[in-house]
Amino acid sequence: MKSENYLQINKKTWNNKVAIHIDSDFYEQEQFLNGKITLPKTDIEALGDVTGKRILHLQCHFGQDSLSLARLGAKVTGIDFSEEAIEKARSLNEKLGLDAEFICCDVYDTLQYITEKYDIVYTSYGTIGWLPDLDKWATVISGALKPNGKLVFFEFHPVVWMYDNDFNDVFYNYFKSEPIYEEETGTYADRNVENEYQTITWNHSLSEVFQSLIKHNISIKNFQEYDYSHYNCFSHTEEFVPGKFRIQKFGNKIPMMYGIVGELIEL
Template sequence: MRRDLHEANRLSWNEATKAHNSHKGDQAAFFRAGGSTLFPEELELLGDVAGLSLLHLQCNSGQDSLSLARLGAQVTGVDISDEAIAFAARLSADSGLPARFERSDLFDWFEAARSDGRRFERVFTSYGTICWLSDLKPWARGIADMLAPGGRFAMVEFHPFALVFDPKWTPRHDYFAEGAIPEPDGVGDYVAASGETLALDAYHSGIEDFRNPNPAFEFCWGLGQVVSALVEAGLRIEQLKEYPYANGWAGFEAMRDLGQGRLAPPDNMPRIPLMYGLAATKPA
């Protein structure tokens, strides 16, 4: 477990989060008007959340957290970024959607939550989260410990096979890479790169030509490693799905817009998995 690298990532995310939110306009107005940032895949895997306690891991600036609160969940969001959690708390107050937000390194948060005996009926994470974690086993154990008996964990994540390719669809990266992968340019402005698919009601220019002054460190986790960690932690995998598109993220050139925020490889490429989702339960 590399908390020192997590700390570097905290600093990088603090800067990137400012750029990301600068492109999204009046987010409180978006939510007051009934807006949601959730995709059908998350909702299907989570099931009905009305009236349930829900823990949102690596919640970023809280947009998905508040979308889940709108559905009736009692939401607690956790993220390492000071900027993200402060923004999420303001957005909750300004939008009138109640949720609790807590800033912490996720592994430190798990330790404290265990000591306090906290439990949740749903645990959720999505999109570009686990690549920032230096160890999957304590992640999976933390999820299992936070779930109440019979509770459900759901996640949607970008497929590790897709991350083998560089932005020009050239195989470049090792699927089985081990250890930290330095990102000297830090967390980038993927919202600007993806345009309207991640910008809520409309794209706003905001901070242009963003350059992150703080480097970051990523980690590669294959699909087998994710499933194995959850199973070893005592969870039962109920669903594992792969999708030939990515929700919101235009990470590669010439991606086709399928509508509803779904982006796929260009027509001259065979379909490949760009995203996967899974649901697991804790035995009652």
């Protein structure tokens, strides 16, 4: 695999995962269809009252969180590069009678597809690892926000991505270096699936994230680190309280997630 083909390789993988994810227990699709808000409490608190807010949701997968925001009263535009995911998101939007919009494009091309500025840009959990260039990512966020608009960004902590899949060894660089080429069987949503997938990803340090946002006039208003994950998407976890997961051998010794709230500075 060559890194310049990362978009095609990763898109194929995510297109192939959509149907599996929808049918998995991980995404609790039946509960979602019956009204469940899929956003974690941390994210809802950081977003604040979204009634009447225009929200751009980057890398939205098949739209559960986007549609949850719509249920909470926001006017939402979801972006994802997977044709299969966006098709499913649009179908769910119609089925639920909501008013979200979904656009299929590479996240870097977002500004070519939107025609307005947003009150909030939201993106969360397992997103930036698929992107080689955070400067371009921050350009999209800055370009999509209204003056004094808000960024709400939650992500798995880069310390987690340093380890091999079994959390036995520090295997990868904390700082972005060479692309990470992997071949995996199954998916975090259903590890028993025998499908094989190829991926190309990058690790991004916290300093890289902060500097990319600051460079593009995003003022950091709040930053939090968490010693747990909302999602049981890693190996060898324990659910120490309902809905909170840690790597069993580490307990609370390593960070699992972080959250950033930023604001576009009006120049």
